[in-house]
Amino acid sequence: MLINPSSPRLDDGWLERNIVDPSLKSQQPIVLETQQLHVYYGDNEAIHEGDLKFPEHQISALIGPSGSGKSTYLRSLNRMNDGIARVSGEILYRGVDVNRPEIDVYEMRRRIGMVFQRPNPFSKSIYDNITFALKRRGVTDKKELDEVVETSLKQAAIWDEVKDKLTKSALALSGGQQQRLCIARAIAVKPDILLLDEPASALDPVSTSKLEETLLKLKEDYTIIIVTHNMQQAARISDYTAFFNMGRALEYDETSQIFTSPKVQLTNDYVAGDFG
Amino acid sequence: MNNKLQKQLLKRSKAAKLERLGKTVSFLALMLITVTVFAIIIFVASKGLATFFSNHVNIIDFLTGKDWNPNVTNAKGQPEVGALPMISGSFVVTILSALLATPFAIGTAIFMNEISPHRGAKLLQPVIELLVGIPSVVYGFIGLTVVVPAIRNIFGGSGFGILAGTFVLFVMILPTVTSMSVDALRSVPRYYREAALALGATQWQTIYKVVLRAATPGMLTAVVFGMARAFGEALAVQMVIGNAALLPTNLVSPASTLTSVLTTGIGNTVMGSLQNNALWSLALVLLMMSLIFNLVIRMIGRKGAMSK
Numbered sequence: 001m002l003i004n005p006s007s008p009r010l011d012d013g014w015l016e017r018n019i020v021d022p023s024l025k026s027q028q029p030i031v032l033e034t035q036q037l038h039v040y041y042g043d044n045e046a047i048h049e050g051d052l053k054f055p056e057h058q059i060s061a062l063i064g065p066s067g068s069g070k071s072t073y074l075r076s077l078n079r080m081n082d083g084i085a086r087v088s089g090e091i092l093y094r095g096v097d098v099n100r101p102e103i104d105v106y107e108m109r110r111r112i113g114m115v116f117q118r119p120n121p122f123s124k125s126i127y128d129n130i131t132f133a134l135k136r137r138g139v140t141d142k143k144e145l146d147e148v149v150e151t152s153l154k155q156a157a158i159w160d161e162v163k164d165k166l167t168k169s170a171l172a173l174s175g176g177q178q179q180r181l182c183i184a185r186a187i188a189v190k191p192d193i194l195l196l197d198e199p200a201s202a203l204d205p206v207s208t209s210k211l212e213e214t215l216l217k218l219k220e221d222y223t224i225i226i227v228t229h230n231m232q233q234a235a236r237i238s239d240y241t242a243f244f245n246m247g248r249a250l251e252y253d254e255t256s257q258i259f260t261s262p263k264v265q266l267t268n269d270y271v272a273g274d275f276g
Numbered sequence: 277m278n279n280k281l282q283k284q285l286l287k288r289s290k291a292a293k294l295e296r297l298g299k300t301v302s303f304l305a306l307m308l309i310t311v312t313v314f315a316i317i318i319f320v321a322s323k324g325l326a327t328f329f330s331n332h333v334n335i336i337d338f339l340t341g342k343d344w345n346p347n348v349t350n351a352k353g354q355p356e357v358g359a360l361p362m363i364s365g366s367f368v369v370t371i372l373s374a375l376l377a378t379p380f381a382i383g384t385a386i387f388m389n390e391i392s393p394h395r396g397a398k399l400l401q402p403v404i405e406l407l408v409g410i411p412s413v414v415y416g417f418i419g420l421t422v423v424v425p426a427i428r429n430i431f432g433g434s435g436f437g438i439l440a441g442t443f444v445l446f447v448m449i450l451p452t453v454t455s456m457s458v459d460a461l462r463s464v465p466r467y468y469r470e471a472a473l474a475l476g477a478t479q480w481q482t483i484y485k486v487v488l489r490a491a492t493p494g495m496l497t498a499v500v501f502g503m504a505r506a507f508g509e510a511l512a513v514q515m516v517i518g519n520a521a522l523l524p525t526n527l528v529s530p531a532s533t534l535t536s537v538l539t540t541g542i543g544n545t546v547m548g549s550l551q552n553n554a555l556w557s558l559a560l561v562l563l564m565m566s567l568i569f570n571l572v573i574r575m576i577g578r579k580g581a582m583s584k
Contacts (some may be wrong), residue, residue, distance in 0.1 A: 080470065106477065108476075109475070109476040110475070110476030113476075114474035115474075116474070118467055120465075120467040120470065124489075132472070132477070132485070133477060136475075136476075136478075136481045137476075182471070185471075185475065186474070186475065189475060
């Protein structure tokens, strides 16, 4: 078993932890990693420590009970917590710390896109939703825009449902369609990483399974990090799973390991449904 | 046993009586207000229409006539009651002050709500609330002693006129329009902003293309509300506009508005005379305009609610 040499270990107040380094397990390079990450809301420390490495073109799931800090962790990765929370430690995107003061946060967010818990399309047409970010970046060529709209909607597996009503308001779509539209909107700017914050929690089971299919397809082109409340979802779609509790990543390993033979007792209790 | 139960069920309890009393009282309050509003409208209308029905002034002549001199009869044997100078004066000061106030109000609102919410809430909010509460006579007095002499020095003439009225109204409606614009921005859901930022849009792009677009109905309501206030403001305008019932040809010569003619004239006429009736007709025009402003606000609100 190739694991971080110092874990499982007892530290930080005698916490049992098991954080695996995926670069030792698979060929994929690491695109994003956090080192000694701490996040504070005012005086309140929401993330005590999260040292995770996310491999390219894989789906990594963050699971854990409510308030465990998994969403806070995710939102720190593309600095959506700017102005709300204070971050210390390093978040390395392909070796560059995204919190460096000279970082262009807008370019960084284009590369690390985010989809939120609640579908949040703009009250514009479907077409304008997709082209919003491109137009802000100065793309005006109609042909190019049309092309991006089609490819991103196809990638998000919603093209067939909306191709005849691209000029209709995005708010007329169902919740599941809206969420896939939001994914299409996020991939229209050709990001490198997609962060998803409980994207299926407001959706019904049918829409959820469609969304999961979409994510599995997207993984070929994008690195995906997804926060989910739903353990079955993590088990179904993710390659790696991190278990968060009380602001700490306690265990991070291949998903099959986490769900079949977790090393940490708390992870075991959580995936077995004993708490959370 | 059954009898006792029946008695308990069929007797009105104290709670039920209180309930009925409460309903009656609030209904009476509503009735009182409704009756008052309708009484005012009917009263103003009956007085205002008397000019046309008892004094036989042509309504078109009234609305388009350029000479206001109710004591004098013209060549046709009709009294000179052309209200066009006042109507246009009212519209000009209203529109100019709204045009001037809107950019400042939107800018302030964006600063308060988007750019520096913390300082906005702590520092600017109380200032704006204070500005709303200043009595109009104070604004008028400041206009009279500061704005009018300043205009006199720069443009010559007396300094009284549309420009002075516009400035005073601009300052008066600015806090109203600003605080309503802040409310409009605040009602834009946070996730709109997050969606735009997460796509790599800058804060300004987010404000300009997403937040302001979503807040447009609320902003329009704010502007129309400000216009309604400007249109109906009497005292402060009357103090600085010069009160000459002349068709406005430039911004710095004395003019008048519906309200300024009403406040200066209503004490000097005899009830029931033509001079008095003509003033009521002006009041009727004013009232109709207020109703139209209200309708516009409601229409914008309904359209905004539909597009959400």
